[in-house]
Amino acid sequence: MKLRKYQPTDxxxxxxxFYTTVHTINAKDYTKPQLDAWATGNIDRSAWDQSFLEHNTLVAEEGSxxxxxxxxxxxxxxxRLYVHKNxxxxxxxxxxxNELEQQAARQGVSFFTTHASLTAKSFFEKRGxxxxxxxQVDRNGIQLTNFIMEKSNIKGM
Structure with a gap:
């Protein structure tokens, strides 16, 4: 597996x-209506592309x-943080x-936050x-539960 910078062709x-992962991996913690509201299958790719380009976005690849x-x-x-269902x-x-946090730390960021799903909460807890x-997030009239989580990057805290 290799990590690389995001490219618009990705x-x-x-x-x-994203769609497949939400509808398979997150299905243990969310109902079908919640999954459908979260990942409709009809995202605004232009908006996502712009967001990915504005953020530090990494892509993990196995082969191609x-x-x-x-x-x-x-x-x-x-x-966003998603891993293919397989x-x-x-x-x-x-x-x-690890790489995103290390790169951010080199830029002087000392505090990390995320909105973690029920499924991802334990992953983030293990990371500190x-x-x-x-x-509670409202998506098209459907309520989704997540957790606002934070981590200090300052040693000793």
């Missing part, structure tokens, strides 16, 4: 990975297949987050993030 494959992606803004907010548990998410509060 967007279509990433959109498919994208197996994961993650993006962090300049303030240390980890926006590549779960192989350290891909950890590798992506702590849940600040439970959050």
């Amino acid at each position: 967007c279509a494959e990433i959109a498919e990975l 297949t994208i197996v994961g992606f993650g993006d962090m803004d300049s303030n240390g907010y980890l926006d 590549y779960q548990g192989k350290g891909i998410a950890s590798a992506i987050v 993030y702590r849940a600040i509060r439970t959050n």
Whole structure:
């Protein structure tokens, strides 16, 4: 597996990975209506591409297949982190987050935040993030629960 910077030509494959991952991996924690509201299959690829280009976005590849992606803004907010349904548990998410955090730290970021799904909460807790509060997100009239989580990058805290 190798990590590389996002390229606009990745967007279509990433959109498919996002949809498939949400509808399979997150199905253990969310209902079908919640999954459908979260990942409709009809994202605005232009908006996602722009967001990926504005953020530090990394893509994980196995051969020529994208197996994961993650993006962090300049303030240390980890926006998206998804790993292909067939590549779960192989350290891909950890590798992506490690690199994003290290790059952000080199830019002077000392505090990381994310909105973690029910499915991802334990992953982030193992990485030193702590849940600040439970959050309810409304997507097309459907309520989704996630957790606002944070992590200090300052040693000793």
